[in-house]
Amino acid sequence: xxxxxxxxxxxxxxxxxxxxxxxxxxxxxxxxxxxxxxxxxxxxxxxxxxxxxxxxxxxxxxxxxxxxxxxxxxxxxxxxxxxxxxxxxxxxxxxxxxxxxxxxxxxxxxxxxxxxxxxxxxxxxxxxxxxxxxxxxxxxxxxxxxxxxxxxxxxxxxxxxxxxxxxxxxxxxxxxxxxxxxxxxxxxxxxxxxxxxxxxxxxxxxxxxxxxxxxxxxxxxxxxxxxxxxxxxxxxxxxxxxxxxxxxxxxxxxxxxxxxxxxxxxxxxxxxxxxxxxxxxxxxxxx
Amino acid sequence: xxxxxxxxxxxxxxxxxxxxxxxxxxxxxxxxxxxxxxxxxxxxxxxxxxxxxxxxxxxxxxxxxxxxxxxxxxxxxxxxxxxxxxxxxxxxxxxxxxxxxxxxxxxxxxxxxxxxxxxxxxxxxxxxxxxxxxxxxxxxxxxxxxxxxxxxxxxxxxxxxxxxxxxxxxxxxxxxxxxxxxxxxxxxxxxxxxxxxxxxxxxxxxxxxxxxxxxxxxxxxxxxxxxxxxxxxxxxxxxxxxxxxxxxxxxxxxxxxxxxxxxxxxxxxxxxxxxxxxxxxxxxxxxxxxxxxxxxxxxxxxxx
Amino acid sequence: xxxxxxxxxxxxxxxxxxxxxxxxxxxxxxxxxxxxxxxxxxxxxxxxxxxxxxxxxxxxxxxxxxxxxxxxxxxxxxxxxxxxxxxxxxxxxxxxxxxxxxxxxxxxxxxxxxxxxxxxxxxxxxxxxxxxxxxxxxxxxxxxxxxxxxxxxxxxxxxxxxxxxxxxxxxxxxxxxxxxxxxxxxxxxxxxxxxxxxxxxxxxxxxxxxxxxxxxxxxxxxxxxxxxxxxxxxxxxxxxxxxxxxxxxx
Numbered sequence: 001x002x003x004x005x006x007x008x009x010x011x012x013x014x015x016x017x018x019x020x021x022x023x024x025x026x027x028x029x030x031x032x033x034x035x036x037x038x039x040x041x042x043x044x045x046x047x048x049x050x051x052x053x054x055x056x057x058x059x060x061x062x063x064x065x066x067x068x069x070x071x072x073x074x075x076x077x078x079x080x081x082x083x084x085x086x087x088x089x090x091x092x093x094x095x096x097x098x099x100x101x102x103x104x105x106x107x108x109x110x111x112x113x114x115x116x117x118x119x120x121x122x123x124x125x126x127x128x129x130x131x132x133x134x135x136x137x138x139x140x141x142x143x144x145x146x147x148x149x150x151x152x153x154x155x156x157x158x159x160x161x162x163x164x165x166x167x168x169x170x171x172x173x174x175x176x177x178x179x180x181x182x183x184x185x186x187x188x189x190x191x192x193x194x195x196x197x198x199x200x201x202x203x204x205x206x207x208x209x210x211x212x213x214x215x216x217x218x219x220x221x222x223x224x225x226x227x228x229x230x231x232x233x234x235x236x237x238x239x240x241x242x243x244x245x246x247x248x249x250x251x252x253x254x255x256x257x258x259x260x261x262x263x264x265x266x267x268x269x270x271x272x273x274x275x276x277x278x279x280x281x282x283x284x285x286x287x
Numbered sequence: 288x289x290x291x292x293x294x295x296x297x298x299x300x301x302x303x304x305x306x307x308x309x310x311x312x313x314x315x316x317x318x319x320x321x322x323x324x325x326x327x328x329x330x331x332x333x334x335x336x337x338x339x340x341x342x343x344x345x346x347x348x349x350x351x352x353x354x355x356x357x358x359x360x361x362x363x364x365x366x367x368x369x370x371x372x373x374x375x376x377x378x379x380x381x382x383x384x385x386x387x388x389x390x391x392x393x394x395x396x397x398x399x400x401x402x403x404x405x406x407x408x409x410x411x412x413x414x415x416x417x418x419x420x421x422x423x424x425x426x427x428x429x430x431x432x433x434x435x436x437x438x439x440x441x442x443x444x445x446x447x448x449x450x451x452x453x454x455x456x457x458x459x460x461x462x463x464x465x466x467x468x469x470x471x472x473x474x475x476x477x478x479x480x481x482x483x484x485x486x487x488x489x490x491x492x493x494x495x496x497x498x499x500x501x502x503x504x505x506x507x508x509x510x511x512x513x514x515x516x517x518x519x520x521x522x523x524x525x526x527x528x529x530x531x532x533x534x535x536x537x538x539x540x541x542x543x544x545x546x547x548x549x550x551x552x553x554x555x556x557x558x559x560x561x562x563x564x565x566x567x568x569x570x571x572x573x574x575x576x577x578x579x580x581x582x583x584x585x586x587x588x589x590x591x
Numbered sequence: 592x593x594x595x596x597x598x599x600x601x602x603x604x605x606x607x608x609x610x611x612x613x614x615x616x617x618x619x620x621x622x623x624x625x626x627x628x629x630x631x632x633x634x635x636x637x638x639x640x641x642x643x644x645x646x647x648x649x650x651x652x653x654x655x656x657x658x659x660x661x662x663x664x665x666x667x668x669x670x671x672x673x674x675x676x677x678x679x680x681x682x683x684x685x686x687x688x689x690x691x692x693x694x695x696x697x698x699x700x701x702x703x704x705x706x707x708x709x710x711x712x713x714x715x716x717x718x719x720x721x722x723x724x725x726x727x728x729x730x731x732x733x734x735x736x737x738x739x740x741x742x743x744x745x746x747x748x749x750x751x752x753x754x755x756x757x758x759x760x761x762x763x764x765x766x767x768x769x770x771x772x773x774x775x776x777x778x779x780x781x782x783x784x785x786x787x788x789x790x791x792x793x794x795x796x797x798x799x800x801x802x803x804x805x806x807x808x809x810x811x812x813x814x815x816x817x818x819x820x821x822x823x824x825x826x827x828x829x830x831x832x833x834x835x836x837x838x839x840x841x
Contacts, residue, residue, distance in 0.1 A: 019319060020299070043763040043764075043765060043766070044734065044763055045733075158633070187632040187633055187790060188632075188790065188791075188832070188835045188836050189632070189831065189832070189835040190632075191835075192835055214763055214764065215764070216764070253765060254764060254765060257764050257765045257767070257768035258764050258768075258793065259767075259768070259771060259791075259793040259794050259796065259797035260793055261792055261793050261796040261816075261819065261820060261833075261836070261837065262820060262837070264796070264797070264816075264820070265797075266775070267772050267775065268768035268771055268772055268797070269768065270765070270768050270769050270772060271765040271768075301727075301731060302723040302724075302726075302727070303726040303727065304723075304726065305726060306690070306692060306693075306726060308726065309690050309692075309726035309727070309728070313728065480683055481678040481679075481680065481683045481684035482683065482684050482685055482686040484645075484647055484676075484678070484684075485676070485678065485684055485741070485744065485745075486686075486697070486698075487646075487647070488645055488646075488647075488671055488674075488675060488676050488745075489671060489675075489697070489698045489701045489702070489744075489747070489748070490668050490671040490672070490701050490702065491697075491701055499697075500686060503688050504686075504687070504688065
């Protein structure tokens with residue numbers, strides 16, 4: 001068991017049928033995820049979110065997935081029936097979306113939602129589930145779980161909402177956590193808190209984290225390994241600690257286009273997109 | 288082939304070079320969306336067929352729709368050259384159906400020229416102005432909505448006198464409140480959007496904002512609603528005809544035809560059934576088309 | 592002369608007992624040609640100040656003078672030819688059924704600009720979009736291109752003051768760089784005054800000379816970007832903001 005990576009993806013394509021032909025959102029990428037924090041970085045339209053969704057087979061028609069291999073812990077999920085996928089999603093693989101406002105049900109209290117989520121995957125009594133919900137809220141550093149558990153989603157702040165989402169995703173003890181821009185809807189100071197919580201949980205529980213973000217600096221700070229995507233392909237992959245030695249002009253462009261308070265410049269560097277990047281073969285991020 | 292291919296490319300170009308091309312291109316894309324919806328195309332096909340029938344009724348009819356022949360009364364379909372049989376006065380049902388299509392389409396056209404327009408104006412003004420204007424207009428709308436539609440139409444017809452034009456007027460007067468509600472709801476969401484703020488900051492007055500910026504966005508949901516309501520309008524007209532308050536005999540309005548066939552329904556089923564099928568067909572066609580229009584006119588359309 | 596003077600501005604929402612203040616006793620001046628930044632977390636009232644200046648929030652009290660004109664409850668027509676605004680979300684600030692051409696020509700028509708045809712071409716060049724974009728609908732444009740169109744619209748009447756409400760927060764960093772460069776260039780070329788709202792200190796630091804730090808509707812402090820760079824902020828809140836923003840970059 002230990003030798004199989006948590007997630008093993010080879011030659012993954014996500015395609016959409018359109019009026020003018022087939023549009024490829026993700027074009028033949030390969031990567032693996034171990035018990036590590038893997039950052040997937042790219043601009044909007046680079047296919048990074050599609051990759052996250054494809055792993056859970058959440059692509060809706062007219063989109064579809066093709067891959068040579070798509071394994072979760074050695075188990076092929078490409079051929080898994082939809083019922084098995086439902087068990088997998090939110091069970092062994094969890095996903096945190098960008099905005100907690102849209103992922104929490106507005107007419108149920110936080111506690112009800114947590115209990116529902118747990119009981120959907122495990123056969124536990126209501127009181128036990130309630131107890132577990134309190135524990136998990138405590139785990140995501142919510143100070144007063146007794147009070148928060150009876151609140152409705154509109155009564156909590158964005159940062160707290162995102163922590164509740166994380167708590168909900170953690171309830172069934174997933175092996176893999178996919179976080180799709182989990183902090184971009186939050187204020188800077190709250191961002192760091194939420195990231196710290198994710199970080200601590202991933203370490204303590206030995207999960208694999210797939211962290212999808214447009215913010216290269218944030219990912220570099222937070223992840224072990226980085227995959228950089230452009231136009232549906234992986235253009236570069238490196239250890240986060242070695243990002244400063246990155247070679248690809250796209251990576252460098254992303255790094256340099258961020259305005260920096262401490263290095264004032266008259267003009268920011270602008271990416272000059274080379275059409276050759278689009279055609280270059282995808283770099284494998286397998287380990 | 289090559290010119291049609293060229294035209295298609297011109298229409299689907301990502302970089303239109305004139306206002307005209309941009310406009311035609313957006314129409315063409317809407318048409319492509321509609322065409323990919325089989326059911327909507329079936330609806331459109333049935334409607335086109337009915338409209339052609341109405342236009343060419345004098346050529347298609349085998350008999351005079353008003354000619355009575357008591358010797359030939361209540362003949363079953365197919366007998367003696369009467370395709371759909373004859374009614375209690377010996378008139379050819381097939382020919383009456385064709386001429387009746389004219390009346391039904393006439394009613395529909397008149398209603399859609401009045402009701403949605405009134406609804407659009409009332410709804411957008413009320414939604415955009417807010418305050419006491421909103422309160423007054425919406426309470427008036429509520430009063431109209433509180434009456435059952437057919438009863439209200441009956442009251443109007445009773446007051447105005449029986450006849451097709453009055454029936455249309457009565458139907459329009461009862462049909463506008465839902466449109467006003469929709470238009471108001473749309474306006475409330477649109478009026479706080481950034482593009483309305485932006486045009487306000489350009490110094491545009493309320494009249495321009497409502498007519499040029501809010502109407503185009505409301506019209507799509509109204510068109511959808513109108514096509515879906517068409518069936519109801521035809522049925523109300525038929526209902527009035529059935530009660531003897533719409534089209535007057537001997538005019539071959541479909542509802543009136545059913546009404547006349549009612550007393551024979553047990554022994555001579557076709558007299559009432561065949562106009563009933565016609566009403567069913569046109570209502571269903573409008574419903575299917577309306578469903579397809581929803582896909583075409585949704586402003587959140589995704590072109591990827 | 593000051594381009595914008597705001598004194599004791601209060602903005603509230605709701606009536607009676609529900610009245611809640613979004614902005615409280617805010618006072619600041621922006622000199623002609625200056626670029627002033629407003630930073631703070633979400634809900635701190637920074638965008639509300641811009642909306643109050645632009646006349647999009649009717650419930651305010653205090654004194655506001657913009658380009659020599661004292662503002663009352665209603666904005667005059669000439670106000671809108673001097674002050675324009677760029678909104679945060681380029682996906683929501685363009686009418687979904689209008690082509691770029693229609694948007695720009697209507698804005699010019701409203702301000703009585705002559706030679707609309709040639710002006711549109713020039714304007715599109717100014718914001719770095721070619722003539723090929725002129726007849727496109729918003730759904731045929733990327734986020735950055737839409738924001739360029741929105742900037743072009745705001746420049747249609749040659750205003751002297753631009754209110755920028757997080758103009759780049761919905762965009763990718765690479766596109767953000769392009770838009771920020773464009774704003775720097777346009778300011779130089781047209782001698783514009785900016786008031787910019789952002790939650791990103793890096794962005795504000797790049798474009799502005801002076802910054803007002805807001806918290807819960809009040810000014811925590813006003814300081815120059817130079818002071819901010821040298822971490823010479825007085826209030827602990829500003830220090831905290833600075834630290835977390837630098838932490839997230841490094």
